[in-house]
Amino acid sequence: MANRNLYRTNQGLRARPGVLIVLLILLGTRSAVWGQTQSAGAGDSLAAWGKIVTVLQHPRCLNCHQLNSPLQGDSRRMHIPHVVRGADSHGVGPMRCGNCHNDSNNLTSRTPGAPEWSLAPVSMLWQGLSSGDLCRMLKDPARNGKRSPEALVEHMSSPLVLWGWNPGPGLEPVPIPHAEFINLMKVWAAGGTACPK
Amino acid sequence: MITLNVNGESHQLDVSPEMPLLWAIRDKLNLTGTKFGCGHAMCGACVVHLDGEAARSCSIMVGEAVGKRITTIEGISGPVAEAVTHAWQSLDVVQCGYCQSGQIMSAIVLLNENKNPTDEDINLGMEGNICRCGTYLRIRRAIHQAAKALA
Numbered sequence: 001m002a003n004r005n006l007y008r009t010n011q012g013l014r015a016r017p018g019v020l021i022v023l024l025i026l027l028g029t030r031s032a033v034w035g036q037t038q039s040a041g042a043g044d045s046l047a048a049w050g051k052i053v054t055v056l057q058h059p060r061c062l063n064c065h066q067l068n069s070p071l072q073g074d075s076r077r078m079h080i081p082h083v084v085r086g087a088d089s090h091g092v093g094p095m096r097c098g099n100c101h102n103d104s105n106n107l108t109s110r111t112p113g114a115p116e117w118s119l120a121p122v123s124m125l126w127q128g129l130s131s132g133d134l135c136r137m138l139k140d141p142a143r144n145g146k147r148s149p150e151a152l153v154e155h156m157s158s159p160l161v162l163w164g165w166n167p168g169p170g171l172e173p174v175p176i177p178h179a180e181f182i183n184l185m186k187v188w189a190a191g192g193t194a195c196p197k
Numbered sequence: 198m199i200t201l202n203v204n205g206e207s208h209q210l211d212v213s214p215e216m217p218l219l220w221a222i223r224d225k226l227n228l229t230g231t232k233f234g235c236g237h238a239m240c241g242a243c244v245v246h247l248d249g250e251a252a253r254s255c256s257i258m259v260g261e262a263v264g265k266r267i268t269t270i271e272g273i274s275g276p277v278a279e280a281v282t283h284a285w286q287s288l289d290v291v292q293c294g295y296c297q298s299g300q301i302m303s304a305i306v307l308l309n310e311n312k313n314p315t316d317e318d319i320n321l322g323m324e325g326n327i328c329r330c331g332t333y334l335r336i337r338r339a340i341h342q343a344a345k346a347l348a
Contacts, residue, residue: 081239081325093310093322094251094303100238102261108217109256111238 045191048184053131055181056138058174060164064119065126074172090118105168112171114163121145135195149189156185199259203228204272214260218252219243221259222269230270230298234327241326242295244302245269251306253325270298277308280346284339292330300326304340313344 040048055061063071072079086092091099102113120126123143126134137143138152147155155161157178164174174181188194199210203226210225217236222228222245231254234242238256245254246268247261273282281304284290291297300323307314307322314322319340328336 082321083324084321093318094244094306095322095325096250099244099251100253100256102256102258106215106217106256106258108215109237111256 040187040191042194045194048187112168115159132196139193153185203267216259219254241299244299280343284342288339290335296328
């Protein structure tokens with residue numbers, strides 16, 4: 001038995017040329033992407049921002065980057081029932097975010113959910129900002145939770161942010177695929193986090 | 198098997214962790230004081246307490262309640278609960294009664310957090326508890342009366 005397993009292992013990639021080809025293609029693609037992010041200039045950075053901002057202004061993100069009360073749904077209406085930020089950004093009294101929202105989407109009650117469901121900090125108020133102002137806020141460590149561009153990229157894969165791509169029934173996911181969004185963030189960062197006026 | 202601690206007692210339930218807590222409470226444990234009103238966390242009839250915080254059991258899943266103290270209307274106790282239920286009784290708040298378990302559960306959490314709520318605090322705290330009979334004025338008065346009793 002042991003010999004047979006060793007035999008299979010030793011066959012490896014040489015016995016599976018299809019797998020080898022796919023691996024080479026993936027490696028090639030990855031290094032092309034990495035090469036692109038490494039060599040991104042200010043122009044690439046600005047172009048990337050033009051797409052990044054459409055994600056940040058999408059309802060899945062903007063609805064909770066509000067001042068005192070979240071918006072709700074693709075129509076961005078007032079959240080029903082009425083809820084407010086409270087001292088810790090998680091609501092007040094018997095109307096706290098976690099009183100209704102779970103750590104994951106509830107398909108029965110159709111309540112969306114993700115870990116740490118809450119309003120974004122007041123420093124990350126995005127409602128009403130122009131693309132340029134939003135860009136400058138996003139890269140400002142004083143307002144973005146002390147994040148470097150690299151940390152910002154990492155933040156875009158945290159569970160609550162990821163929810164935007166899997167929001168549950170009745171809600172449009174962020175239209176740009178997440179992997180593409182991360183790549184855009186990397187290009188934006190590598191090219192100097194360029195912002196429009 | 199999922200273990201839930203409800204009103205101080207441990208229960209083993211053969212249910213999915215995604216089942217709304219309300220269904221487990223009513224259908225499996227026969228605790229029917231908590232009501233189904235809308236199923237969408239909008240009306241407040243289903244409010245219970247999880248570790249002392251309000252939880253809309255039609256929306257909170259059983260899995261999220263594991264390891265926490267679940268308290269239903271049948272199991273409330275303590276000075277705040279007594280002040281609230283006494284005020285509710287003395288002011289004859291209840292009409293049909295369907296929403297009132299949820300109203301009381303929410304009012305207890307409100308007063309636990311804020312011993313002397315203003316009308317605005319009551320508006321924000323009780324915003325999610327709907328009453329089709331329109332007993333809102335009496336609910337507000339009862340919360341103020343309970344707050345005075347607790348002072």
